[in-house]
Amino acid sequence: MLRWARERASLAPAELAKRVGLVVRRVEAWEETGELKFEHLERLAEKTHTPVGYFFLPEPPATELTISDFRRVAGEGPQPPSPELIDTVNQCQLRQQWFREHLIAEGAEPLTWVGSANLDTAPVSIALAIRAALELDRRPLSMNWTEAVRSLYQRAEELGVLVVRNGVVGNNTHRKLRIEEFRGFALSDRYAPLVFINAVDSKAAQMFTLVHELCHLWLGQSAVSDGDPTTNVATERFCNAVAAETLAPASEFRAAWDPAFPLPELTARLARLFKVSTLVVLIRAREAGLLADDVFEAVYAAERDRVGEIDARGGGDGGDFYNTQNARLGGRFAAAVISSALEGRTPYTEAFRLLGFKSTATFDEYARKLGILP
Template structure:
């Protein structure tokens, strides 16, 4: 985790200096709230920023997750997802250690998602980390929905409200329906994961601690098994790099190197590449080179 945080800090610092040199303005939403702000207020701001109310009814869950990452980048966030340290597949990131972290900055805020976690859990982690940025905080999160840490509980509440607003959720909740069936139904309705549904139910007081813990643990194992059987994100090396680095960051580094503003040695270090051939091919994949 420490090595991953260090890598992201290095990339964030480079991108911050790049944006300032380009004349970018600081992002006014970073640090615009505090723990005295009503969670629903931050949740509404995040919903608007991610355009959650504008998702088409035909959008499936996979498309909804992809849309969240895209909207976060459009908001000005560097979003990185990885399940290993850099490109070293022998150094896997442990979900038990952390599920994500946020590095707050007015120019280049960064969110890292542990891709070793289930895709369902990653959705909640992303919005949770965005809440930290709204608070202007850098934080490492273990994603424990039962945590007693005040700030973590606050960000959990914001994430739950942003992804499944309480008023709509309560109207759709039917205690007469078996929990597993109801969870699946609400996940389809709100286009969120079943794990988010359970967290939302807990935040709304519909599931007490013991019932929630049992249901959440069982569901987390179920969705993790689905991810394993699906074989992960798939795709080739360059598609994986987009997730690990973030397309916006990678494009900026490659363009800067090609224009002579960043030495190739530094660009290779930032991207984790060792050869010009890999650099050039990735540039072509991103459309920076013909």
Template sequence: MSVHVDVAPTLLDWAVGRAGWDEETAQRRFPHLAEWRAGTRRPTVKQLEKFAQATHAPFGQLFLPAPPKEPLPVPDMRTLHDAAISRPSADLLDTIYLCQLRQDWFRDYLLENSMDPVPYVGSATTMDEPAIIAQRMWDVLGISPDAGPLAPNWGSAFSLLSDRIEDSGTLVMVSGVVGSNTRRVLQPEEFRGFTLADDLAPLVFVNGADSKAAQIFTLLHEFAHVWLGGSALSDAVPGATSAPPDEQWCNAVAAEVLMPRETVRTEYIGDQSAEGLDALAQRFTVSTLVVLRRLADLRLITKELYYERYEEEKARVLALLAEAKEQKTGGGSFYNVQPRRLSRQFARAVIASAREGGTSYRDAYKLLGTKKYSTFEQLAERVGIS
């Protein structure tokens, strides 16, 4: 005989909202949900387990008398505070929790190996001139944007920057899904990245579901948060005037790293057409939206023209991004994607620790998102450990 259970309607609403479902989706997925809410019908244990799994809600929490409070574990510095992001989604929360788990492990690993703190963490304040910090970042990363494009394309530029940031001591994790679950896609509209500050194991996460050009700006924006020494959840909107001071400063640093002001003044020839913006975007390996904002900040175009062109360009970029997503046939090989999701430095450390006996293989599989030894070994080969 099936066992039926009582669930408070507020708990059902909490789980639906946490999953980001609208009412139509909720009723389609669970036709008896309205009856459960009204109390005219009670779910069975099996039905409730299925509901918890579908909404990514902890099963045990559905038996609480009231919804649990789930505050964001990092300061929220997003500027788009509308109804769509007023409550953190299960996907966002689970991504942050997973990164915190991996960061905690990596910090302990570094302590066991007597590693020194990363010198630039907390070395800057918002009182520092962004151009000065940008120069220091160039030195740390070994790049010189004023000498020419960082790379032939945005993908190569992102790989270059993320690898250099990792080499400097900051973990870089990039993913468009929760963990390795390709059915749980992260939404750039909710967040573009976050920073988990730490003097020994700083970590930045970039939403890989965003465009590659946007990911480049987010990466450097979050890296700037590391220099400030504070954790943050960001939407990294260039030039957002309503953003908190830390966000505005990180935007300014990222813009200066990618588009040095004197170089921009030299390269800009007054062409504000789509072709002209594309040329500057390719020159500095940024998005055309960042180009427009930078031109406005340097007073090379008027604010009025900026607002007019920004909306036009935003529509064009979104259309191109939508077209690219439609043409995309797959997410790529697990072994190609997973090292970037994990951070190569982190993956190498976990694999080395497991082989040396410092970490159990069971724990290593959990940290790496793998389930069997053959996958573990192939991942090791992919990150350069023979």
């Protein structure tokens, strides 16, 4: 159980020893003998994000996600989810349930587009519906990446989606989310659909993930994805096709393709034009018959390695704490919880738990930032 807790947290013995403030030999001895002081067990539980009671089980418990897991690594089945992923999904489900009940109490109507399609629906049809809902045809071509991302998030929220972006678990900057594990997930609901975006990712990847997860909501699915554009999972390939057609429609893509430019320059130009990653551009080019398979394989592999190096450096979502909360919580959700608490309909203890706050001062300051308190 001690070894399971450490490995589940993706920690080597030396790293765990450093976190608990002891020499590595002590950690190794624990795992060899199963003997340690309770104060050390409590410290170990904290550092591995494991309930203390788990250590007294005869064998490790099942650590499965409560939603469909479409992640794949090298074509294999999904790897066991990390504590960070499990806690993030659970936290979002808790918030979604509260917001769902809040909306129903307020007399909200169910969203008819959630679950309105299935895998027999043509991807182009769903892409057209999403493009219309997000008003992508009205988006100025002069938009830069930051403006395009902000606009897409805003339109998704106006559509009724709780859009949550975070690169850590809650507000714990010591528990980072890894894009190698997942890029996003969707929690389907007719009243409070939610999309979570791993904010460590690049802007281009975040935009693609958002539309990919919106497709899951159109299908009425709750699922976690790793964003692999070459996945062999049928549902993921379907959602990738919808996302690609939504952001870079085939007809517009063909019209913009100009072989007079060197391929690297052309790829970068189209990525900026359609606000997608260069990897998506290359895949669209192959699908349209604009790149031969052998050329695609060589170029795609090199570009994937280049993008992977950029991803490895990480991005994050740092900055002003209160501004960051709008992304980490979703502005509509946060405003609803704060207003409900101030009106006496939600206990402050529950409001703090939902928001991830620990003090009244933080709660009041955020309420002022949102314009709810003077």
